[in-house]
Amino acid sequence: MKKNVLAVTKDLIKIPSSPNRPEAMQQVFDYAKDFFQADKNLFIKTYLRNGKSSLVVSTVDSLSPDVLMIGHLDVVDADLAMFEPKEENGKLIGRGACDMKSENAVMMCLMSELTESSNPPSVALMLTLDEETGGFDGVNYLVNEIGYRCKVALVPDGSSSPEEIILANKGVLHLRLSVIGVPAHGSAPWLGENAIDKLIQAYQKIRTVFPVGNDSDHWYDTCNLGTISGGKATNQVPDSASCTIDIRFTEKNSSSVILDLVRQTVPECLVETIVSGLPCSTPTNDPFVQLFSEVLKNKFNLSARYGRNCGGHDGRFLSALGVPVIVTRPISGDQHSEKEWVDIESLKNFVDIYREFINQVSKL
Template sequence: MKELLKELILIDSSTRDGANQAVEFCRQWLIEHQLKPSLIENNGYKMLVCEIGEGDKTIVFNGHVDVVSGKKEQFVPVERDGKIYARGAADMKAGVAAMMVAMKELRNQKPGVKIQLQIVSDEEIGGMNCTGYLVENGYRGDFVICSEPTQLGIALQAKGVLRLEVEVTGKSAHGSRPWEGENAIVKAYRVYEKLLELPFTKESSDFYESPSVNLAIISGGEVFNKVPDRCEMSLDIRYLPGQNPDSIIQEIESIAEGKVTVGLKGIPVATKQDDPFITQLKPVLERHNDGEAAIFGQHGAADTQFFAVHGIPAIEFGPIGANWHGDDEYVELESMEKYKDILIDYIKSY
């Protein structure tokens, strides 16, 4: 499995072509191990689906092989102190490799459920072309495990995503006489400060102290000697399960003093702790961890969101690693092996 991971890492999958190449590599590996993957393409993005097992229920193993950009040397895996350092080692080629090996080891064991492996190539840019496409075309299953790095904990929930632009207008004037104008940048920032005090920002839940609001981009002004008469703020809001995004938008519109344009609205994931798939996974995980399973909520979004739209319980659950999207990304090899064994024992529990 370690060698499989290293081969996957050597493929620079930070571009569409590279990610497609990684999917093709996974397909060939599965074929060489007596599995029968189907290759699917949508809008130039490749993905594969491979199914084994039998039964009334289908458990989906979902993983992505695309990665964020990195330095050239990050695509050469370095093994040190029981870890592999590389771009994509944790996020999430280790999880994908473990799922592939689990499929290989389960292929002749006839578990009491179907397992559907999905390997996709566009999660880092939103997932609409691959997992979103698969879900809308019936590849849904009854329970979904996305092998994002979670330190071998179960991420039951994920915040929803709301990306919007707020356009604020002012009045231009000569830069030497700013009192004769109305500075749109200053006005926009005051709107932002009001936004941080809106009721939706003060709400909390079991896993989260509050939603998050990121002022990602602010653009306005043209030259030094002119009071800017227009400013646009780009906001990335991660809202809680149970919150209504339309109500959040209405709250923002009430203080915006300008046009609000919604660019993206992604729903939260809110899988229940007492869901039967979770109550069956938890003791398996605790046996391997020799202790209580960590259960938490993620701040960011993953491909679990596409299943949540249809009410399908989905979790993020994967090996131990750190610094994904950073310079020193790594995965712990022992956790990768343990993760594979947990997946196999979980499937066998059916």
């Protein structure tokens, strides 16, 4: 491999590509695009939707490579100090070290390497800029409007080690609930109808339909009250109030069922959808999951563990179409926190794991 994964990771971390820094978003996109300029036999396509750029590089001139690797170049915001990568005790620390500049570096270096072969496997890499803000103009657009498909998708955007394979992620539904009251002076509340009181009572009913479950990995539907607003003055009976709630649901449910449930529970509220995302689920007996597990065992002496994750990733757009999605990562942790890190040795090994899996798929 000519390109150095660790060096590329550091280059990517140094670009503070959070959604509030559009110049850095452009800069990271240009870095990724320029990275492949010298590679022959690589098909490079760029897309733009709602101001969000995406890049797809592929060894085949097709919308349907066998293997599709998916990464996002955006990160959640942090102090500028976190965009200066540091090495400490075998770890690389910085924003995106875990989620997911290091994994992007792995996939970019691997794509570049694969083009050196006279007969490369059928593989593409999709890099987008909007995963942290929903993925609708990135992977959603590329899959559901441009028409990208694959036999198997590799999405290194979850898990905390290569052998922990995440096969299910919860869906997400963000709702706004609004109620109207009748205004009055605060000294005569009996003359009005307090909108905040109504909203609190409504939310208490909603809590009862999302009870806390027993699963150790919290595999049940949850609801979080994220924001609440209403009222203008202490001495007024407020005439309106609203809140936003974040519902995460398992593959047993769907956003339309959840939405109906909420509306039936609180008919006094106007219920609006802000964000809706599908759950993601791949069966453990899927042949590609089994192949990935065999590669881990036979070549790297790692025993696969299958897990579920309450968060989401862009693989859900392919999972919804029945495509198996394999989510693993190098040994890493503390994503989105001030101490986000990746194990440097594991990062280098991760290239070997992906290379071996892709080679095995090409032999099928």
